[in-house]
Structures are given as C-alpha cells and as structure tokens.
Amino acid sequence: MSEPIAPKRIVEEISRILEVSVAAKVRLLFRFADDVPMILGDATQIRQVVMNLITNASEAIGDHEG
Numbered sequence: 001m002s003e004p005i006a007p008k009r010i011v012e013e014i015s016r017i018l019e020v021s022v023a024a025k026v027r028l029l030f031r032f033a034d035d036v037p038m039i040l041g042d043a044t045q046i047r048q049v050v051m052n053l054i055t056n057a058s059e060a061i062g063d064h065e066g
Contacts, residue, residue, distance in 0.1 A: 002040045008032045010046050018051065022058035025065045 011018075011030060019028055039046075 004038045008036045018054050026058045
C-alpha cells in the first residue's frame with residue numbers, strides 16, 4: 001500500500017537496529033539533507049530495503065574498517 005513517507009524518518013526510526021546489525025568495525029554515519037522530499041511507497045518495504053542495503057554493505061566490508 002503506497003502512502004507518503006519521509007525517508008529520513010524511516011532511517012532514523014531503524015537506526016538503532018542498523019547500528020547493532022552491522023559488523024563491529026563498521027561505523028554508521030547519518031547525514032541527511034535538510035530538504036529530503038517525501039516519497040510514495042510502503043514503509044515496511046522501504047525499511048526492509050534499507051536494512052538489506054546496510055547489511056550487505058557491512059558484509060562486503062568484511063574485516064576492514066569502514
């Protein structure tokens with residue numbers, strides 16, 4: 001179901017989960033533009049996409065810091 005979504009708010013809501021789900025040597029930095037526009041979408045699916053992107057990036061870094 002599509003609804004207006006603030007992407008910044010979605011990431012802020014799941015940021016704690018993201019921080020504990022990445023490798024210990026990975027550090028997450030969130031820097032948002034002040035004018036991030038609203039999007040139409042399914043909030044649950046957007047959360048899942050963001051989680052998958054961050055998890056995959058963390059795994060790709062492997063034992064390196066980043």
